[in-house]
Amino acid sequence: xxxxxxxxxxxxxxxxxxxxxxxxxxxxxxxxxxxxxxxxxxxxxxxxxxxxxxxxxxxxxxxxxxxxxxxxxxxxxxxxxxxxxxxxxxxxxxxxxxxxxxxxxxxxxxxxxxxxxxxxxxxxxxxxxxxxxxxxxxxxxxxxxxxxxxxxxxxxxxxxxxxxxxxxxxxxxxxxxxxxxxxxxxxxxxxxxxxxxxxxxxxxxxxxxxxxxxxxxxxxxxxxxxxxxxxxxxxxxxxxxxxxxxxxxxxxxxxxxxxxxxxxxxxxxxxxxxxxxxxxxxxxxxxxxxxxxxxxxxxxxxxxxx
Ligand code: PBG
Numbered sequence: 001x002x003x004x005x006x007x008x009x010x011x012x013x014x015x016x017x018x019x020x021x022x023x024x025x026x027x028x029x030x031x032x033x034x035x036x037x038x039x040x041x042x043x044x045x046x047x048x049x050x051x052x053x054x055x056x057x058x059x060x061x062x063x064x065x066x067x068x069x070x071x072x073x074x075x076x077x078x079x080x081x082x083x084x085x086x087x088x089x090x091x092x093x094x095x096x097x098x099x100x101x102x103x104x105x106x107x108x109x110x111x112x113x114x115x116x117x118x119x120x121x122x123x124x125x126x127x128x129x130x131x132x133x134x135x136x137x138x139x140x141x142x143x144x145x146x147x148x149x150x151x152x153x154x155x156x157x158x159x160x161x162x163x164x165x166x167x168x169x170x171x172x173x174x175x176x177x178x179x180x181x182x183x184x185x186x187x188x189x190x191x192x193x194x195x196x197x198x199x200x201x202x203x204x205x206x207x208x209x210x211x212x213x214x215x216x217x218x219x220x221x222x223x224x225x226x227x228x229x230x231x232x233x234x235x236x237x238x239x240x241x242x243x244x245x246x247x248x249x250x251x252x253x254x255x256x257x258x259x260x261x262x263x264x265x266x267x268x269x270x271x272x273x274x275x276x277x278x279x280x281x282x283x284x285x286x287x288x289x290x291x292x293x294x295x296x297x298x299x300x301x302x303x304x305x306x
Contacts, residue, residue: 010281022037058097099147239289
């Protein structure tokens with residue numbers, strides 16, 4: 001009789017893969033999460049596929065960074081290499097999503113190319129996102145997920161994918177991504193903290209919910225196949241509003257800070273971490289999400305399967 005139910009089918013596992021390391025490196029602020037080598041990534045994705053987790057989303061940590069994030073669109077870049085290897089490992093049994101952004105690849109840590117006055121140049125940036133998308137699709141990605149919140153990014157990516165013959169590749173837009181303090185641990189994991197300023201010129205202002213519908217409408221009109229709200233728990237009202245207003249699948253990103261808060265409180269014995277994890281993810285489903293990107297994917301899948 002439960003109105004909402006969490007199943008393994010709802011989970012997307014975010015994974016980090018780092019160039020130039022011999023062994024996986026733990027992320028201190030995210031207990032249980034590592035920066036993978038190509039080899040350990042392959043094993044992890046095999047385990048996720050065997051558990052029935054339907055999709056993963058990849059974030060790359062390159063060995064070298066520059067002003068325009070060249071590594072992000074390199075055909076032999078860290079994510080492109082991973083995509084080829086994972087396709088070989090799992091075939092069509094698991095959906096491979098690739099985050100399309102520049103912050104992990106730029107020396108300044110911003111999600112775009114820097115123009116005048118230390119601000120991100122929106123239009124130069126979406127050209128880069130389009131190049132990244134094509135290189136990821138060439139390498140075998142099924143879904144391209146632009147996370148930089150630049151205006152026009154979905155349209156630019158859709159056009160570039162179509163021109164390159166990748167008509168069947170889907171776009172998952174991070175449509176309502178807030179300038180949140182909950183991304184802190186991710187910036188350790190992806191080594192992408194901005195070196196100056198912050199991301200408030202491109203990410204959304206937390207007090208705004210109606211604006212999320214505007215942002216989502218633009219992405220859908222530009223060709224987004226799926227949309228996303230991020231973070232999740234503090235924005236359940238936004239998930240519900242987006243679910244009500246649009247007919248495309250809606251995802252929610254249960255972000256690094258949300259994960260780490262559970263782990264830290266559980267480690268102190270202050271909460272039952274396993275129970276809170278299930279409660280949080282089920283609440284995100286109840287709010288209207290069709291799928292949840294969460295670092296809890298593997299452990300929750302193991303529990304739901306047992
Ligand atoms: C940017 C990006 C970020 C996250 C996903 N994509 C970080 C940011 O905007 O600073 C955050 C994910 C998380 O906190 O788990 N490419």
